[in-house]
Amino acid sequence: MQEGQVRPGNVLKVDCFLNHQLDVDLLDKVGEEFYRIFKDDGINKILTIEASGIAIACMTARHFNVPVVFAKKAKSKNIDGEVYTSTVHSYTYGRDYDITLSKKFLSPSDKVLILDDFLANGKAMKGLLDVCAQAGATVGGIGICIEKGFQPGGAELRAAGYKLASLAIVDTMTDDQLTFREQ
Numbered sequence: 001m002q003e004g005q006v007r008p009g010n011v012l013k014v015d016c017f018l019n020h021q022l023d024v025d026l027l028d029k030v031g032e033e034f035y036r037i038f039k040d041d042g043i044n045k046i047l048t049i050e051a052s053g054i055a056i057a058c059m060t061a062r063h064f065n066v067p068v069v070f071a072k073k074a075k076s077k078n079i080d081g082e083v084y085t086s087t088v089h090s091y092t093y094g095r096d097y098d099i100t101l102s103k104k105f106l107s108p109s110d111k112v113l114i115l116d117d118f119l120a121n122g123k124a125m126k127g128l129l130d131v132c133a134q135a136g137a138t139v140g141g142i143g144i145c146i147e148k149g150f151q152p153g154g155a156e157l158r159a160a161g162y163k164l165a166s167l168a169i170v171d172t173m174t175d176d177q178l179t180f181r182e183q
């Protein structure tokens with residue numbers, strides 16, 4: 001409420017604490033809370049997307065004692081078929097980009113917790129879910145720091161049956177006011 005800034009295009013800027021400057025004490029609490037929610041779900045790997053998801057994933061992984069793997073946005077050559085790839089439409093930049101993940105880091109023996117900073121239309125999550133499907137990995141849960149509840153990604157993922165936990169859900173957003181969903 002104090003530090004978020006609303007930008008054109010329904011973008012909430014939280015770079016004071018979540019995705020540029022990092023509030024490590026807050027991220028530690030975020031990790032603790034994701035552990036509380038997903039600790040009984042058999043998670044053996046945490047998957048996220050660079051760059052903003054990495055800090056959240058690492059702080060959460062400390063509680064689970066499992067590895068973190070992140071999908072890369074930079075183009076990797078796929079000459080030997082060594083990587084899974086998926087195409088994502090970027091909410092904040094308004095264009096498509098490819099994500100890649102090395103095949104050696106995700107397999108059918110993995111039960112994955114997918115984490116990200118924001119959930120809006122769900123395109124980034126769709127790319128990560130696609131990579132899990134290609135690997136034959138099971139999705140044990142999805143954790144989001146801030147869901148924009150007035151955009152469709154969250155409702156679609158819940159309707160599809162995923163265990164989705166969003167630590168804050170913004171229901172309405174104007175230039176000078178945010179309202180949060182009671183959970």
Ligand code: 5GP
Pocket residue numbers: 010011012013014019052089090091092116117118119120121122123124125148153
């Ligand atoms: P989606 O793919 O669900 O439409 O959007 C989620 C992705 O776009 C997140 O990975 C996040 O980086 C970015 N994003 C979407 N909405 C916002 C926003 O309001 N603020 C910020 N900082 N990033 C956002």
